[in-house]
Amino acid sequence: MAEVAKRAGVSTMTVSRALRQPDAVTPDLRKRVETAIRETGYIHNLVASSLASRRSGTIAVILPTIASSIFSDTVRGIGGVARRYGAQLVLAETNYDLAEEHRAVAALLGRRVDGLIVVGVSHLPETRKLLSQSGLPVVETWDTTRTPIDSIVALSNFSAAKAMTATLLGLGYRRIAFIGAAQRDRRAEMRRKGYTAALLAHGVTAPLVYYVNDIRSMASGVEAAEQILRSKDRPDAVFCLNDVVAAGTMFALQRKNLSVPGDIAVAGFGGFDFAQHLIPALTTVDVHHAEIGERAAQILFDRISGATKSSKREDTDFEISIRESVGTAAPSSE
Amino acid sequence: MAEVAKRAGVSTMTVSRALRQPDAVTPDLRKRVETAIRETGYIHNLVASSLASRRSGTIAVILPTIASSIFSDTVRGIGGVARRYGAQLVLAETNYDLAEEHRAVAALLGRRVDGLIVVGVSHLPETRKLLSQSGLPVVETWDTTRTPIDSIVALSNFSAAKAMTATLLGLGYRRIAFIGAAQRDRRAEMRRKGYTAALLAHGVTAPLVYYVNDIRSMASGVEAAEQILRSKDRPDAVFCLNDVVAAGTMFALQRKNLSVPGDIAVAGFGGFDFAQHLIPALTTVDVHHAEIGERAAQILFDRISGATKSSKREDTDFEISIRESVGTAAPSSE
């Protein structure tokens, strides 16, 4: 930087300003600085800049997985807003593991990110402590709680799953199974509870719940289908914790010569792009992925810039999209 | 850090060492430092650490998209190796845009990453310059070239596509169409060329190429199917530049009442996890995604640690997986 300054005949401070707030520098000088930068091939050292300014221009996004497009639209939403604010995203993957989440949070705080967007509200106590003590803005997403760490863009997995289950009941399905996550995952668990609640509200007291190990992979649908077929009293509908598993289950059932929705209806959760294209088109709970990301990012940058002082809560909607994978249940023999 | 040092009764240097190379400190002191860290809630400032040590412990991964799981297994492969080396990943998405790639590279060099893994070998001249002048280890992947910037984990999109096309020809298909990318994308382009080369080698001089806009989305398959149906002499097979588009095309064709592979065969590229689960199971060029990531990361860390001095080239394999979406062409009337 010193060399650029010398070449442009200015102080390093002017170079710094030309880089960070071009408007604060006379056009003439700015041009000279830019020329000098080009000639020397200088690259602004953002590490030193972060240390001196105590702002890294970086925000952290912590999510369970980057596989299967589950959260990629949320990231896209965040990315769009981040670009407007000239911030860079650092993604960390936790693989649905709270200990890994803790490690990621610690590392990112060490890198002095300006704020964090986290998927989920379930964290280790020490992670919560770390985040709240850091004083940084934090936005939790994709789940709901009465005690967020800071701000939250909430989605009620419970209500959404309950609504889908109620819809299936309304269509005449009676033996509705739920495919949940064997691994600990609060969002999957809330969906299961929403499912159970809808059944109970309808007087059905015997939920049929099966679990799969890897909720990111369609292969789990094969597992699910096998469990379903082994059960003595076959369900007439299956509601899966997400669209990936639902698609896998739907295809696996068809491979076992069951017709969907003729013999068994299938519904998913998430409203992923691919769901509408499958044959049969997958019924799902449509969640506004990108919007969640955008709103979370907006809240975060409002806090970072100081425009907002207090934590904020926003709720997001969902829609039940009934497609071909769900029909109307034949009048049952009950 | 000064406070931690005082509390533990040591110098800051000892704290630094306890943090960075625990083995270089007496167990007794180490324990005292760890206690002090816990009591004070101290978080190691990696920004200052990076500045002082000139190493950030961070590597950049630059990819076209994080959507649709196209590169997520590659990232997973990189991540596994990075963890072993205690490095953190910073992901940047370019949306298949070289100007965005340039911006990402500039920003990441500014953050003084220790090395970069890039998808693709096609870059703006200034990006190439930036990367080679940086002196940092760079590993290009997922494509091949005789003039890599530094190291490369190569995959011949040309040969792979050629092999798939030859296989289809071998199965009796004669009017094979190719679905390519409307946007500029070297990997897609090389696949198209491989397709054309195979046709030519077989005496077919009239390639049938269609283009879709968004190669990350199954919706593009609908576009593709429409174009195919509009063509006056319908193809008997379609080879798509990737599995996502192939799946979309396959379903869209079926919705237009064509049977796959009865009326038309469909093949994809990539060997994504979901391909085998679809109905019909999707024929594809199987690429070892995770392996590409692992090998690229291994090369990168060998360079970063100084174990390797010179750039390295590794080639990766592919396999043709014929599945249900491709059968045997009925003896044609030609």
Next chain:
DNA sequence: TCGCCTTATGTTAGCGCTAACATTAGAACT
């Protein structure tokens, strides 16, 4: 024309850590 205000640029002193060297204590030998 003078002083006052505004805006553009420069100066100084760190940001919080670690490289490199200096020191010290202890072990191992004669």
Next chain:
DNA sequence: AGTTCTAATGTTAGCGCTAACATAAGGCGA
């Protein structure tokens, strides 16, 4: 016991920037 070596810890001097203040230069009204 004295010497030499080794390993553990401490000291000093930055890493490359920018915050905060200081200064200089121009603009404007009276």
